[in-house]
Amino acid sequence: MTTDATTEAATDTGEPALTIDELAAQAGVTVRTIRFYGSKGLLPPPVIGPRRVGHYGPGHVARLALIEELQQQGMTLAAIERYLGQLPPDLTPHDLAIHRAVVASWAPDLVETVSRRELERRAGRPLAAEDVERLEAMSVVMRGDGDTFRVDSGLLRLGVRLLDVPLSQDAILAARKVLIEHSRAAAHELAQLFRGEVAERDARDVKSLSAHMHPLVVQALLTTFQRSLREELSEWLTGSRTG
Template identity: 35%
Template sequence: MSAEPVERDVSLQTVDELAAATGFTVRTTRYYASLGLIPPPIRKGRVGYYGPDHRARLELIRALQDHGFTLQGVERFLDGLPKDVTAEDLAIQRALITSWTSDSADEIFVRIARELRRMGLPKDALAQAQEISTRYMEGLVHELSRVFRDQVIEPFRQTHHSAAEVERFEQTLPRLRDLTVEAIVAAFQEAANRTISRSLEIGIKP
């Protein structure tokens, strides 16, 4: 008499299905599981299955790697997550990372510096301008991140959402990035105009 087939939850995937869904190979998926980057599979009979939490972790790992994290960096990042982190939380973390992943800042600075040098600006002036920009931008990003975390992310996390609502939230983040950049540029232009106006009022050329 043959054994009855084990009933399978539709949200569970085999290692082959999980690997195909996340873009990793089966070998890499199993390797990450052996390192503890994803939890062990859920055993049903002799077959191991992977659920939404496994997939969310692998997708977050992919985003971190695309953002330049080494495997050791990924491990440290995951170790810093709360023990009760959910698949929804992981999806939000991934969306926050991928929404700000773009061209390398170093490449952009090199391109800008090259163009400014062609315009005749001294190299030291460019280096000082970059250092000042970086220093103040880090402070600005820190403050904006705090506001976003406290006023947007935490309220969203503290209420239950359907998978469709989480997906819509993820899709808003790239647009939020664009609006944030536009707002920063507008604020810089406004500050520059105020500085020029004050300089003119006291008879100093900008």
């Protein structure tokens, strides 16, 4: 989408700076869709500015992206409405982006072999040699035969975003190890807890329960982790100021 410098600057600060036409173009939807989502309560109302023109911000963009991801996972409009209704009302665009990444993880694990050109297309940006090396170190891509790569589609988006994080490769890999170890421990304990509940049920009931519990457990883990991380960072920043 093409915007003027004033609009771009305002958007970067998080202020509502997009008209409904600009929001539609950036999100890849129609104006009619945005209005429909607003009427359903899926999208917050715009901020009314001078001349009674509504303006939208990064939060609207992030929420539309989350809705799109939920639709791609096969959720009905009613299910999306319930899902969004359970989210805390004060989520930032960054929080919504994290939720979108978690929703994307509901899809089955998919490793595909692609060309270098296709890898960059999916990454949404050119990849220098060092970028590919970092993605390999994070086990997001693996070199195949010739100029091909085996790509973990579920991790590619996250891996590409980590390329711009100002952390060393060692720190990112150490964080990955911590997350994997603790998530596996949590998954094991939850599986043990639920196993007792389904022991007397037949296979169809177990499959149905698993399908329903997967997104709910992921959302619960995400919410509790976000709160814990926010508290840890707040304590750290407070200590840094007083230390």
